Amino acid sequence: MSESLNIAVIPGDGIGPEVIAEAVKVLKKATETTDVHLVLTNYTLGAEHWLETGETLPEETLAALRKHDAILFGAVGAAPGDTRIPSGLIERELLLKLRFSLDHFVNLRPAKLYPGVPSPLAEPGEVDFIVVREGTEGPYVGNGGVLRAGTPHEIATEVSINTAHGVERVVRDAFRRASERTRKHVTLVHKHNVLVFAGHLWRRTVEAVAVEFPDVTHDYLHVDAATIFMTTNPSRFDVIVTDNLFGDILTDQAGAITGGIGLAASGNINMDRTAPSMFEPVHGSAPDIAGQQKADPTAAILSAALLLDHVGLPEAARRVEEAVESDIASRDEMTDPRTTAEIGDAIIAALA
Amino acid sequence: MSESLNIAVIPGDGIGPEVIAEAVKVLKKATETTDVHLVLTNYTLGAEHWLETGETLPEETLAALRKHDAILFGAVGAAPGDTRIPSGLIERELLLKLRFSLDHFVNLRPAKLYPGVPSPLAEPGEVDFIVVREGTEGPYVGNGGVLRAGTPHEIATEVSINTAHGVERVVRDAFRRASERTRKHVTLVHKHNVLVFAGHLWRRTVEAVAVEFPDVTHDYLHVDAATIFMTTNPSRFDVIVTDNLFGDILTDQAGAITGGIGLAASGNINMDRTAPSMFEPVHGSAPDIAGQQKADPTAAILSAALLLDHVGLPEAARRVEEAVESDIASRDEMTDPRTTAEIGDAIIAALA
Numbered sequence: 289m290s291e292s293l294n295i296a297v298i299p300g301d302g303i304g305p306e307v308i309a310e311a312v313k314v315l316k317k318a319t320e321t322t323d324v325h326l327v328l329t330n331y332t333l334g335a336e337h338w339l340e341t342g343e344t345l346p347e348e349t350l351a352a353l354r355k356h357d358a359i360l361f362g363a364v365g366a367a368p369g370d371t372r373i374p375s376g377l378i379e380r381e382l383l384l385k386l387r388f389s390l391d392h393f394v395n396l397r398p399a400k401l402y403p404g405v406p407s408p409l410a411e412p413g414e415v416d417f418i419v420v421r422e423g424t425e426g427p428y429v430g431n432g433g434v435l436r437a438g439t440p441h442e443i444a445t446e447v448s449i450n451t452a453h454g455v456e457r458v459v460r461d462a463f464r465r466a467s468e469r470t471r472k473h474v475t476l477v478h479k480h481n482v483l484v485f486a487g488h489l490w491r492r493t494v495e496a497v498a499v500e501f502p503d504v505t506h507d508y509l510h511v512d513a514a515t516i517f518m519t520t521n522p523s524r525f526d527v528i529v530t531d532n533l534f535g536d537i538l539t540d541q542a543g544a545i546t547g548g549i550g551l552a553a554s555g556n557i558n559m560d561r562t563a564p565s566m567f568e569p570v571h572g573s574a575p576d577i578a579g580q581q582k583a584d585p586t587a588a589i590l591s592a593a594l595l596l597d598h599v600g601l602p603e604a605a606r607r608v609e610e611a612v613e614s615d616i617a618s619r620d621e622m623t624d625p626r627t628t629a630e631i632g633d634a635i636i637a638a639l640a
Numbered sequence: 641m642s643e644s645l646n647i648a649v650i651p652g653d654g655i656g657p658e659v660i661a662e663a664v665k666v667l668k669k670a671t672e673t674t675d676v677h678l679v680l681t682n683y684t685l686g687a688e689h690w691l692e693t694g695e696t697l698p699e700e701t702l703a704a705l706r707k708h709d710a711i712l713f714g715a716v717g718a719a720p721g722d723t724r725i726p727s728g729l730i731e732r733e734l735l736l737k738l739r740f741s742l743d744h745f746v747n748l749r750p751a752k753l754y755p756g757v758p759s760p761l762a763e764p765g766e767v768d769f770i771v772v773r774e775g776t777e778g779p780y781v782g783n784g785g786v787l788r789a790g791t792p793h794e795i796a797t798e799v800s801i802n803t804a805h806g807v808e809r810v811v812r813d814a815f816r817r818a819s820e821r822t823r824k825h826v827t828l829v830h831k832h833n834v835l836v837f838a839g840h841l842w843r844r845t846v847e848a849v850a851v852e853f854p855d856v857t858h859d860y861l862h863v864d865a866a867t868i869f870m871t872t873n874p875s876r877f878d879v880i881v882t883d884n885l886f887g888d889i890l891t892d893q894a895g896a897i898t899g900g901i902g903l904a905a906s907g908n909i910n911m912d913r914t915a916p917s918m919f920e921p922v923h924g925s926a927p928d929i930a931g932q933q934k935a936d937p938t939a940a941i942l943s944a945a946l947l948l949d950h951v952g953l954p955e956a957a958r959r960v961e962e963a964v965e966s967d968i969a970s971r972d973e974m975t976d977p978r979t980t981a982e983i984g985d986a987i988i989a990a991l992a
């Protein structure tokens with residue numbers, strides 16, 4: 289019996305296609321020995337595509353994407369100086385639209401300092417935590433506006449929207465993930481002394497959900513204090529649960545302290561499985577090094593491992609992670625002369 | 641001829657009184673040789689005061705504070721576990737109320753890695769930048785609300801309010817400060833690809849103000865990317881200008897990489913001088929070490945130097961900074977066994 293696993297692939301812009309090519313090779317190899325039959329469908333979307341067609345994410349494409357079991361996403365975005373593309377358009381109308389439309393309420397971002405990887409911290413200690421970032425609300429909802437634009441009396445607002453429904457489901461997910469880890473500890477990060485309304489909803493929700501998980505401990509940090517601990521004592525963290533914007537900030541910082549976002553994977557997960565989840569490296573499209581085989585595909589490959597986990601192939605996921613880990617251990621990060629494809633090939637060799 | 645310099649002193653809670661005692665000693669010493677006559681007036685405010693009286697910041701006290709030339713502020717806030725005090729009450733009704741009422745639109749936070757101070761970064765390089773954090777608007781305005789509180793249908797909102805008036809004055813201040821520095825470079829930090837409305841106001845304002853300062857260069861970073869550079873290459877920064885919340889986050893991170901917020905000073909400055917400015921260490925009240933002479937008064941003393949600068953005594957300010965610098969150079973940070981008062985005394989000795 290062979291079941292089909294239908295994966296949509298969105299390579300995107302810049303280094304996206306290069307790193308996704310390696311992640312696809314790894315997905316193929318890792319599923320070879322399973323009883324699933326991998327079916328990959330490519331979708332051409334992103335800044336380049338918008339320049340050619342004026343399309344960001346047409347409704348028909350979104351409808352087609354919904355039919356897949358999962359989505360593997362590279363990176364999108366124009367080069368910083370490219371004035372042909374309205375700033376943030378592709379990010380909002382494609383990437384964020386996918387996260388919001390497909391109800392990716394768990395933005396899962398593991399942060400692990402792999403043995404052998406140099407950290408910019410002098411004494412990083414053992415870093416192995418996950419950030420469960422809310423993915424469908426908060427300051428990311430696009431709610432707000434401008435009054436008297438361009439005049440000395442301009443007022444611009446941004447509204448962060450937080451719902452009991454949205455907060456509770458992601459907090460419960462964080463506690464569930466913590467309960468399956470060794471240290472079983474959740475840290476809520478917010479700024480409730482200033483953002484009182486949203487902050488209290490988050491705090492009350494954590495207190496309520498914590499009761500369901502008696503073996504999981506929890507604490508609280510203001511976001512400013514969290515950036516300090518991320519610098520001075522990152523090993524204090526096990527599971528961080530936080531809102532969309534704080535999660536954005538903390539996961540880039542977490543990527544930096546664990547050796548760079550070239551290694552940081554992420555999943556945009558719909559835990560209710562009412563729509564496909566999407567897996568993407570945390571890094572962007574890096575147009576400056578695109579097409580030169582200079583990008584490290586590891587983050588994309590680790591994102592593929594998160595995908596395998598999510599679609600019910602945890603053993604294949606573990607094998608990919610172990611292959612990555614063994615490849616990383618053999619690297620000299622400072623002088624790794626390998627191309628994107630060579631790193632992919634090495635990980636595939638370690639998989640075999 | 642001797643002019644009076646009327647300083648209001650708010651020692652506050654926890655370690656506040658201890659560190660402010662040293663800052664006051666330094667202020668006295670540093671002004672001894674000037675022709676100003678220092679007049680200090682103490683104001684008892686903070687969490688302890690609230691517990692005793694139920695007062696946070698009475699209108700009469702605020703009116704009295706307005707009559708001073710400047711305010712020296714310690715730290716306020718209850719111990720984290722203290723359930724007698726509603727969370728964030730003192731921070732909002734005292735500290736933020738002062739910043740907003742006295743129109744402290746420039747929240748100035750220098751970040752300098754002093755020679756001899758160990759950084760948690762393996763290769764920090766030369767770190768010497770200032771953050772000009774907007775202090776009177778953004779997500780800090782307390783605008784927002786809760787609907788259907790405590791029900792499964794609860795909705796909590798937070799509204800960030802940004803005005804052309806508010807953004808322009810702080811951006812101009814940042815460019816002016818940059819124009820007086822060696823590298824003359826401003827970095828705007830925001831998240832305009834997501835927070836479009838506020839983000840565009842900030843960007844347009846920076847472009848407009850930049851024209852007035854042809855010798856100052858500028859660039860832009862998303863806040864998530866800024867936390868990466870703060871970790872991997874903090875010496876890239878000269879002057880950061882950013883909103884209230886991003887500034888809160890970045891300045892704690894900046895404190896961490898420059899050896900801890902025990903050294904980080906700040907000024908809440910009303911550049912129009914329509915009300916007194918307020919100078920305070922970035923650190924909090926640290927109730928766990930309060931009353932034990934364990935706190936480092938350096939941040940409070942450097943805040944007093946910013947105060948001297950603001951009230952027109954730049955030479956006295958430089959002397960305090962140099963005394964601090966020479967004291968720091970002689971420390972063994974890891975094993976500094978000195979009490980709060982001993983550090984204060986050593987800095988005063990260096991001043992003499």
Ligand SMILES: CC(C)[C@H](C(=O)O)[C@@H](O)C(=O)O
Nearest residue numbers: 379380383536570833834864
């Ligand atoms: C590209 C941008 C919209 C996105 C975000 O802010 O979420 C990115 O920074 C990320 O973290 O995935």
Ligand SMILES: CC(C)[C@H](C(=O)O)[C@@H](O)C(=O)O
Nearest residue numbers: 481482512731735736888922
């Ligand atoms: C205490 C708190 C309200 C304050 C802030 O968020 O501004 C503090 O973190 C700071 O940075 O001065």
